[in-house]
Amino acid sequence: MSFLRVSKPVRAGQYLALLAYLVFLAFPFLWLVSTAFKSPRELGDLHPTWIPKDPSLDNFRQAFDEQPLLDAALNSLLAAFSAALIAVLIATPMAFVMARHRSRLTTAATGWVVISQAFPFVLVIIPLFLILKNLHLINSLPGLIMVYVVWSLPFALWMLVGYVRAVPPELEEAAAVDGAGRLRTLVSVTAPLLAPGLVATALFAFITAWNEFFFALVLLKSPEKQTLPVILTHFIGTEGVADLGPLAAAAFLATLPSLVIFSIIQKRITGGMLAGAVKS
Structure with missing residues (x-):
């Protein structure tokens, strides 16, 4: 089944494309979770971070x-x-x-x-x-x-x-x-x-x-x-x-x-x- 074999560069490109797609899908949800646990002061920060500095409920x-x-x-x-x-x-x-x-x-x-x-x-x-x-x-x-x-x-x-x-x-x-x-x-x-x-x-x-x-x-x-x-x-x-x-x-x-x-x-x-x- 040699026609099913894929070269290493092509395989690496496929995994990279899959990773980029997963990041694209996960980004809104992860940002939503991060925002939900941030304080009002941190939400107004001009340089927001992924991980809340002071997580709060x-x-x-x-x-x-x-x-x-x-x-x-x-x-x-x-x-x-x-x-x-x-x-x-x-x-x-x-x-x-x-x-x-x-x-x-x-x-x-x-x-x-x-x-x-x-x-x-x-x-x-x-x-x-x-x-x-x-x-x-x-x-x-x-x-x-x-x-x-x-x-x-x-x-x-x-x-x-x-x-x-x-x-x-x-x-x-x-x-x-x-x-x-x-x-x-x-x-x-x-x-x-x-x-x-x-x-x-x-x-x-x-x-x-x-x-x-x-x-x-x-x-x-x-x-x-x-x-x-x-x-x-x-x-x-x-x-x-x-x-x-x-x-x-x-x-x-x-x-x-x-x-x-x-x-x-x-x-x-x-x-x-x-x-x-x-x-x-």
């Missing part, structure tokens, strides 16, 4: 004192978890049908799913607002969850179609020979093999809903119902001056759930993918 205390971060985090958690769960439950049987029964209709539907992701939020916000208003779901978490489900469903469906197609259809045919119906086959045979895909799709839907700002800003008016991304804007004054320390502390806390969830399930996703590759 005052920014975190001030952030919790100024804004209802805990309530907003619970609202975001409820909306994101519910949207991810519902989206996966709806997308799984749809993906099964689209993957196993290919036709012009399913091909067109798959294309529409991909194209729909390019629609800007502004294009749908007015009709969406009117629909939710008629359903009396404005300024309510159920209405926001419904929006998140609809918005994340196309991409979740597109992801799961690929995972379903990777499952050998012979397993489902064997289950049918044993007398299992389509629903039983989906639940007992296909779904366990789709576990890594289901987890990855749910994670995508969760992070999308957790970080979403525009819909939450337009649809939620009561402060006690607002989500965490909307509450973060309250640290910016009317004249556009940001309370940088508390804002950095609150933003740092807002990134933790996604990082923790991903770190917990990362090994399971990778292990499941490798197991599926070995079995196939």
